[in-house]
Every structure is written in C-alpha cells, then in structure tokens.
Amino acid sequence: MENDFDHFVLKIGAKPVVFHGKTVRVNVPQSLWTKIRKEVLANQNYECTICHFKPEETELKRLHVHEIERYDFENGICELEALNLICEKCHAFHHMGRTTATATEEYMEELIEHFLDVNDCEWLDYESYKLSVIAETSRDRKNRKDLSPDSIKFSVTGDIPYKKEVIAHLKKKDLYVESNEKQMSEHFINFVIKGEKFDFNAFKTQEEFTRYQEELEAFLKENNHEKKL
Numbered sequence: 001m002e003n004d005f006d007h008f009v010l011k012i013g014a015k016p017v018v019f020h021g022k023t024v025r026v027n028v029p030q031s032l033w034t035k036i037r038k039e040v041l042a043n044q045n046y047e048c049t050i051c052h053f054k055p056e057e058t059e060l061k062r063l064h065v066h067e068i069e070r071y072d073f074e075n076g077i078c079e080l081e082a083l084n085l086i087c088e089k090c091h092a093f094h095h096m097g098r099t100t101a102t103a104t105e106e107y108m109e110e111l112i113e114h115f116l117d118v119n120d121c122e123w124l125d126y127e128s129y130k131l132s133v134i135a136e137t138s139r140d141r142k143n144r145k146d147l148s149p150d151s152i153k154f155s156v157t158g159d160i161p162y163k164k165e166v167i168a169h170l171k172k173k174d175l176y177v178e179s180n181e182k183q184m185s186e187h188f189i190n191f192v193i194k195g196e197k198f199d200f201n202a203f204k205t206q207e208e209f210t211r212y213q214e215e216l217e218a219f220l221k222e223n224n225h226e227k228k229l
Contacts, residue, residue, distance in 0.1 A: 005129045010050050010118040012133045013094040016071055022152045023067055024080050028169045032162060039161035040065050040083050048087035051118045055087075064091045068158070072211075074185060076151045077177055082158040089114045096133075153177045188215040 005011075025033055041063065047054035048063065055062045068082040092099040092111050103111065115126055154170055155177050156163060170176035187208060190196045192215075203209040 005125075005132065008119045008121070008129065010090055010093055010115055012096050012130060014097045014133070014137055015069075015095060016073075018147045018149055019069075019071055019078055019152060020149075022078050022149065022154075023069075024078075024154055024156065024166060024170070025065075025067060027154070027173060027175055028166055032165055032169065036083070036161045036166075037065050040085050043161075044085040047085070048090055049084050050086050050090040051114070053087040053089075062088050064088060066091055066094060073147060075177075076147050076153065078152055078154050079179070080154065080156045080158055080160065083160050090118070096130075155179045185211050185215060187212045188219075192216060192219060 041060065045054075046060065046063070053062075063085055064087070066084045066086045067080055068084055070079040070081055071077075072079060086094070089111055092103070093115060099111070100108070112123070112126060115121075116123065119125070153175050156167055156170075157179050160166065167176055185208070187202060188211075190202075191198050191212070203212065
C-alpha cells in the first residue's frame, strides 16, 4: 500500500467530512487551549516541525498547533494522538479541502511553491501526488459506513500538555471514551479472535489495514509477555 510519495515531508491531508468541526480544541475552554499552545510553542522550539520556519516573536501567530488525529469509523471516535507545531503554509495542506475552497489563486500558487521547496520536488510531482490523494480519498468515502456527527466522541492517547485537564473537560460533556474501551475492529475479530483465514482483500482502506496491524502487534506483544510470566 506504499506509493512513490512516501518520502515527502509535507503531505496532503483531508479530514473526513463526518469529523469536520469535531476537535478536542473546540471542546475545551479557550483559556486551557491558550496554556496548551504556550507549552507546545516552548517544547517544539517555536518553529515548524515540518519546514523549520521560525518566525519573529511578533509573528508567532503564523505557527499553528495542529491536532494529529486518527479516525475510528467503526466506533465514531476521534483519537488525539499528538500536537504538532506547524506553520500556516504547512497547515494549509493538512486541510486541503478547506484550503482549495477558500484560498485565492495567488495564495494557492504561493502554497504550492512552498510544497515544492519543502519536498524538493517538481510541479508535476505535486500534481501527481494530489491526484493520488484525491483518488484514495474517494475510495475511502465509498467504503466507510455512515456516522452521525452528533455521535462523535474523543479519546486522548498522546502525551499532550495538560492532558488530565483536557480529559476532565471532555468527560464533563460526555464526549470522552477511554482508549481501552474502544471496540476491536471487525478484521481483528475475524482473523485473530475467530481464527478465520486471513484475506488481504478484506481491507477496503489503508486506515483499516493500519488499525489491524496495530491491534495484532499489541495482541502479540501482550501474549508474549504473559507467556514469559
């Protein structure tokens, strides 16, 4: 499932529509997020973790705290894995749908030039990569079951600043799910629990396959530990 663009440092991303507007940030007080941002700025040296842009102190607003998320479509969970400090231009590519809908033609050209510089590639590489992302996103949309945006909840597995406070606020709103409460994927149940013959074609998306690999790795690690005991 790898492609020729895996070496790109700056990637194009598109948050699934059902998860639009569903972030930990919008569900905690602004005062708490301000404290989190200050910690992230200091811990990540006040520079973009992708292109290493480091603005003057008066332009720190050009650095954004980007929520690294994983989406559990089976259980309707948005999992916060980490917080990365990235510049406004790199951030634009992580939300490509919104960017293409709102950016002027002039600014879009500026963004693409930034993409080419960061990845040390040509315009044709960018166009080919963009088409591959669009194709993969389209396939995923067809294979994902419908979810109600109102049913989305969160888990926080990453080591983020003020993690306990964040979780406490999510719990107050009944929006938090402990990571160990998440259900096993259908593929893990079929191929590991039920012992059915492994079928690679059963995975309709990269996300499904990645989740299965992680569940299997955790299962093997846990069982190997128990055998040693």
